[in-house]
Amino acid sequence: MSEPLPTVQPQEETVDIAMARLVQALTLLRALDREMSAQVLATFFFIGAHNGCLKTTLEKSNRMSTSSSSRTIDYLCLVKARKEAPEIALIEKRFDPINKKQVRLYLTDAGKLLIYQLKCCVFANQHP
Numbered sequence: 001m002s003e004p005l006p007t008v009q010p011q012e013e014t015v016d017i018a019m020a021r022l023v024q025a026l027t028l029l030r031a032l033d034r035e036m037s038a039q040v041l042a043t044f045f046f047i048g049a050h051n052g053c054l055k056t057t058l059e060k061s062n063r064m065s066t067s068s069s070s071r072t073i074d075y076l077c078l079v080k081a082r083k084e085a086p087e088i089a090l091i092e093k094r095f096d097p098i099n100k101k102q103v104r105l106y107l108t109d110a111g112k113l114l115i116y117q118l119k120c121c122v123f124a125n126q127h128p
Contacts, residue, residue, distance in 0.1 A: 025121040
């Protein structure tokens, strides 16, 4: 005869603080758009990390087509949080002052504030 299997006792819930902070940060983003795509997030985070980057640099780094990056950038230029809410521009496009054919991407004040809030969530009790 075989021995009975040991019973597994349920463990108490454990909280991973770092993951809880990421959830809090994502909650901020979901307040803007509950269905924001990973591509939109990756683009916003890239511009947050490389404020003033060239559009072509973003495309190469994120492996995006020109049309896909254009749609994503246009979305981030005018995000509509809810039907009744005003549109929010998180980034803006500017022509490069030296090469007018190149487009540079910058965070707006609203974009900078959101990046700051996200950093505060993720790096709680630390200077972001």
